[in-house]
Amino acid sequence: MTKESTTAGVTPARGWRPFTVLTRLFGRPASAAGTSIVLIFLLMALIGPLIAPYGVNEQIPSETRQAPSPDHWFGTDHLGRDVFSRVLFGARDILLLAGLGTFLAVLAGTAIGLLSGYRGGTFDEALMRVFDSLLAIPALLLALLLLGVVGPARNALLIVIVFVYTPIVARVARSVVLSVKSKGFVQAARMRGESETWIIFREILPSAFPTLTVEGALRFSYAIFLIAALGFLGIGVQPPNPNWGLMVAEAREHVFQTPWALWMPALAISVLVIGVNLMADGLRRVLRVPGA
Amino acid sequence: MKMSIFGFRPTSLSMVIAASLTLAACASAAPEPVGVIRVGMQPMVQTDPAFISSDTEVLFANHVYDYLVDVNPQNQVVPRLAAEWSVSDDGLIYTFTLAEGVKFHDGTSLTPEDVVWTLDRLRDQDVGSPAADLYGNIEAIQAIGDNQVRINLDQPNPFFLFDLSDNHALILKANTPDPATAFNGTGPFKVESYSPEDRIVLTANEDYFVEGAPGLAGMEIIFFNEDSAMADALRGGQIDLMMRMSTALFESLKVAPGIETYDIPTNGFDLVRLRSDRAPGNDPRVVQAFKLATDRAEIFELIQQGYGAVGRDSPIGPLYVDYYSEAEQIPARDVEAARALLAEAGYEDGLQMELHTPDTGGRPDLGAVLKEQWREAGIEVEVIVEPESVYYGADGWLEVDLGITGWGSRPIPQFYLDVMLKCGAKWNESHFCDQEFDDLVDIAGSTLDEDVRKAAYRDIQRILIERGPVIIPYYFAQFAAIREGFEGFELKAFAGRTDLSQVSLSQ
Numbered sequence: 001m002t003k004e005s006t007t008a009g010v011t012p013a014r015g016w017r018p019f020t021v022l023t024r025l026f027g028r029p030a031s032a033a034g035t036s037i038v039l040i041f042l043l044m045a046l047i048g049p050l051i052a053p054y055g056v057n058e059q060i061p062s063e064t065r066q067a068p069s070p071d072h073w074f075g076t077d078h079l080g081r082d083v084f085s086r087v088l089f090g091a092r093d094i095l096l097l098a099g100l101g102t103f104l105a106v107l108a109g110t111a112i113g114l115l116s117g118y119r120g121g122t123f124d125e126a127l128m129r130v131f132d133s134l135l136a137i138p139a140l141l142l143a144l145l146l147l148g149v150v151g152p153a154r155n156a157l158l159i160v161i162v163f164v165y166t167p168i169v170a171r172v173a174r175s176v177v178l179s180v181k182s183k184g185f186v187q188a189a190r191m192r193g194e195s196e197t198w199i200i201f202r203e204i205l206p207s208a209f210p211t212l213t214v215e216g217a218l219r220f221s222y223a224i225f226l227i228a229a230l231g232f233l234g235i236g237v238q239p240p241n242p243n244w245g246l247m248v249a250e251a252r253e254h255v256f257q258t259p260w261a262l263w264m265p266a267l268a269i270s271v272l273v274i275g276v277n278l279m280a281d282g283l284r285r286v287l288r289v290p291g292a
Numbered sequence: 293m294k295m296s297i298f299g300f301r302p303t304s305l306s307m308v309i310a311a312s313l314t315l316a317a318c319a320s321a322a323p324e325p326v327g328v329i330r331v332g333m334q335p336m337v338q339t340d341p342a343f344i345s346s347d348t349e350v351l352f353a354n355h356v357y358d359y360l361v362d363v364n365p366q367n368q369v370v371p372r373l374a375a376e377w378s379v380s381d382d383g384l385i386y387t388f389t390l391a392e393g394v395k396f397h398d399g400t401s402l403t404p405e406d407v408v409w410t411l412d413r414l415r416d417q418d419v420g421s422p423a424a425d426l427y428g429n430i431e432a433i434q435a436i437g438d439n440q441v442r443i444n445l446d447q448p449n450p451f452f453l454f455d456l457s458d459n460h461a462l463i464l465k466a467n468t469p470d471p472a473t474a475f476n477g478t479g480p481f482k483v484e485s486y487s488p489e490d491r492i493v494l495t496a497n498e499d500y501f502v503e504g505a506p507g508l509a510g511m512e513i514i515f516f517n518e519d520s521a522m523a524d525a526l527r528g529g530q531i532d533l534m535m536r537m538s539t540a541l542f543e544s545l546k547v548a549p550g551i552e553t554y555d556i557p558t559n560g561f562d563l564v565r566l567r568s569d570r571a572p573g574n575d576p577r578v579v580q581a582f583k584l585a586t587d588r589a590e591i592f593e594l595i596q597q598g599y600g601a602v603g604r605d606s607p608i609g610p611l612y613v614d615y616y617s618e619a620e621q622i623p624a625r626d627v628e629a630a631r632a633l634l635a636e637a638g639y640e641d642g643l644q645m646e647l648h649t650p651d652t653g654g655r656p657d658l659g660a661v662l663k664e665q666w667r668e669a670g671i672e673v674e675v676i677v678e679p680e681s682v683y684y685g686a687d688g689w690l691e692v693d694l695g696i697t698g699w700g701s702r703p704i705p706q707f708y709l710d711v712m713l714k715c716g717a718k719w720n721e722s723h724f725c726d727q728e729f730d731d732l733v734d735i736a737g738s739t740l741d742e743d744v745r746k747a748a749y750r751d752i753q754r755i756l757i758e759r760g761p762v763i764i765p766y767y768f769a770q771f772a773a774i775r776e777g778f779e780g781f782e783l784k785a786f787a788g789r790t791d792l793s794q795v796s797l798s799q
Contacts, residue, residue, distance in 0.1 A: 059664050061590050078540070079594055079657060234651055238675050240660035250656070256544030 031282020
């Protein structure tokens with residue numbers, strides 16, 4: 001019995017291969033739509049700044065408050081900035097921040113959750129109670145508190161996302177450990193005298209992978225929301241940053257004159273979040289992760 | 293069960309509607325002869341005239357009480373409770389003669405003692421009114437006969453009449469135990485009811501000493517926390533007047549049917565200033581580079597949408613008709629020259645700074661526009677937008693190197709020079725220190741010769757354009773929107789000082 005077959009045999013979804021997962025995601029209309037949306041936004045983030053017709057903060061004083069037209073697809077705002085270009089630039093910002101933040105949170109949360117769940121005992125109890133108390137505070141409130149402490153720097157948002165979502169991911173990872181810990185293949189590995197690290201990361205982690213992937217996708221959509229919400233409140237990002245939330249906040253006052261400057265970034269936020277959620281839902285089905 | 297709910301609900305609803313209709317009918321029926329004006333304002337906190345500051349507080353107090361002298365929309369001193377006055381040749385003794393037939397709302401007549409008591413209270417440091425410093429050079433105030441008040445000054449103050457029209461200097465009944473709740477004024481309206489966070493209801497003072505005023509039977513100040521909600525109420529007909537709002541909101545009301553809009557230039561301005569007592573601002577070339585990199589006219593169009601006036605880097609704005617001067621040319625924008633100056637000053641690779649700004653009004657937008665304009669000259673700024681309370685709290689605004697500060701409109705320009713630009717002044721945020729400038733400020737603030745003052749103010753404007761570490765890109769406009777059907781409305785630069793006793797229903 002090789003080690004590979006041991007782990008592969010009990011993984012809920014056989015063959016964790018990105019390409020297969022992607023193909024299966026396109027098998028259902030809803031998840032296909034969600035995945036397409038996410039891919040389009042990823043493309044926007046990747047090449048958006050290259051194809052944007054205007055500079056991100058380029059002000060054209062003679063073309064302020066223009067309605068959407070062939071020259072300005074999404075119109076221009078009160079300072080004569082091209083809304084389409086700003087939405088394009090904003091995509092990179094929000095996807096990078098939300099993506100990196102979520103990735104780090106999943107990484108940290110997984111490590112903490114696996115370790116804490118596997119070891120159990122007082123350490124686990126204490127840590128989970130601390131996390132419980134953190135989870136009792138609404139994410140936005142926690143973010144506001146944190147930003148008050150670390151200041152309005154750009155990296156602060158990253159820290160906030162990692163800090164806010166690590167406990168949640170850790171709890172999910174821990175729950176997987178608890179359900180797998182007593183399974184035969186873990187017992188077998190222990191009997192073989194494998195090291196704790198080996199058991200956690202080679203035996204248990206693969207079983208947790210699908211769950212964590214879905215959880216990560218969900219966190220990603222929440223992170224987008226959180227960044228947009230903080231941007232809207234004017235916290236964590238400074239103008240003239242093309243953060244979509246900040247763009248909505250800036251356009252709010254001018255809504256009677258330039259409604260498009262408000263609608264377009266708002267639309268971008270909603271479409272992206274809906275897309276990520278549909279994709280997460282599809283992932284759950286494809287990876288056969290139980291849950292709501 | 294369900295039936296009874298369905299049976300009950302419409303009844304209670306129609307009762308509520310009927311009740312509110314009756315109420316509305318009563319409200320409009322009672323003051324029918326001359327009408328009521330409902331003014332939307334931010335909620336107020338202070339009701340004691342000695343401590344008022346916000347537009348709402350001043351608007352309220354200005355209609356319940358009277359000033360000794362007032363300032364009209366043309367920025368001239370005009371009589372109010374003082375029908376006339378004379379000044380001694382040395383400028384030290386002012387004698388005011390009170391108007392006749394003035395009565396407090398409690399029926400008692402105005403006496404010189406009331407004026408003496410009020411002004412003594414204002415200048416009493418123990419009372420703690422913000423006006424106390426303003427009246428620091430009053431030596432004595434005394435009642436003369438039964439209708440005159442004499443004020444002796446320590447030293448001549450050419451702006452003393454303007455000081456007397458200060459927001460706080462409303463005349464109260466002598467020995468009023470608690471002016472915050474007594475509401476016993478001589479003003480055109482009496483307080484009928486005051487519910488904090490909701491509204492103030494005022495009714496006309498039929499014994500008001502000014503002929504033909506007030507022109508309305510009543511006035512209500514209705515509180516709103518949000519300007520946009522206030523604008524909605526105006527559109528929907530729940531209020532008749534709102535003043536002081538953002539340019540964008542004003543633009544949206546301009547196209548609303550049944551609403552007339554007013555805009556007047558004021559002398560308020562946003563000040564972009566560079567600390568000049570340490571690097572990089574202590575190098576005059578850097579100051580010049582900032583000035584040359586800024587396009588004031590473009591900022592004026594973008595941020596103010598053409599309302600107000602283009603700025604000239606000096607707090608002596610066009611509203612001060614007698615003192616404002618366009619004699620000195622502001623150098624046109626020249627990014628290459630700015631770049632060259634920066635290089636000379638040792639910033640060949642450009643200059644990186646943080647630009648701090650409060651989150652109110654057009655200031656964040658101003659920051660965004662400046663960032664773009666300056667970037668072309670090699671000045672890279674990171675805009676740091678802070679809540680107003682944070683920006684002004686703990687005096688951070690006096691510390692930062694580069695910042696944007698809003699300054700409200702004042703009736704005289706001397707105020708800005710004294711507190712904002714003189715060496716060591718309390719709010720000298722740019723830390724500007726210039727001997728020639730200070731001498732001119734002192735001359736302007738003390739001379740009784742109007743020509744000397746005009747010359748000093750002209751030189752002050754020249755110095756600020758030449759070397760002041762300040763950029764004033766625009767002077768604000770003041771806005772108001774009023775429902776059709778009223779006449780006699782005349783907006784003032786400080787919205788709270790607008791006189792609604794002259795407003796009446798149009799015929």
